[in-house]
Amino acid sequence: MKKIILLLLFVSSLTINAQELTWHTDVNKASELAIKNKKPLMLFFTGSDWCGWCIKLQKEVFKTPEFVKWATENVILVELDFPRRKQLAPELLQQNKNLEQMFAVRGYPTVWFVTPALVDGKMTFNRLGSTGYVANGPQGWLPGAKQILANK
Numbered sequence: 001m002k003k004i005i006l007l008l009l010f011v012s013s014l015t016i017n018a019q020e021l022t023w024h025t026d027v028n029k030a031s032e033l034a035i036k037n038k039k040p041l042m043l044f045f046t047g048s049d050w051c052g053w054c055i056k057l058q059k060e061v062f063k064t065p066e067f068v069k070w071a072t073e074n075v076i077l078v079e080l081d082f083p084r085r086k087q088l089a090p091e092l093l094q095q096n097k098n099l100e101q102m103f104a105v106r107g108y109p110t111v112w113f114v115t116p117a118l119v120d121g122k123m124t125f126n127r128l129g130s131t132g133y134v135a136n137g138p139q140g141w142l143p144g145a146k147q148i149l150a151n152k
Contacts, residue, residue, distance in 0.1 A: 031116035
């Protein structure tokens with residue numbers, strides 16, 4: 001009985017940890033935070049309410065304790081959503097479309113790792129690399145992300 005209770009406590013703590021991630025939607029605020037904390041941005045281009053591969057990536061990777069630990073230590077997360085059923089604020093939709101064009105996103109999910117910099121009062125992004133859905137959960141996805149970040 002004690003083992004079952006301990007197991008339930010462990011699983012619930014993992015679930016709580018996975019929910020503690022902060023996904024920013026304002027790229028300018030996220031960029032300021034990234035510069036301050038000397039971390040790159042992880043830009044997640046997604047169709048949160050219609051893209052099956054995006055939902056699969058979220059479930060299999062982004063909501064796992066391994067990803068939460070890695071992301072907390074290494075990146076500032078930014079979600080750039082293109083939903084079909086919910087409506088975004090016009091300025092948020094425009095920001096997301098501008099970034100989608102800037103990074104030549106052709107499909108979802110697309111994840112770009114970038115380092116932001118303020119140059120002459122304008123935010124610029126040094127592209128480190130991109131990825132998308134990779135099978136095998138965090139064990140499949142994280143090595144690629146780590147390799148991209150090794151380029152910074």
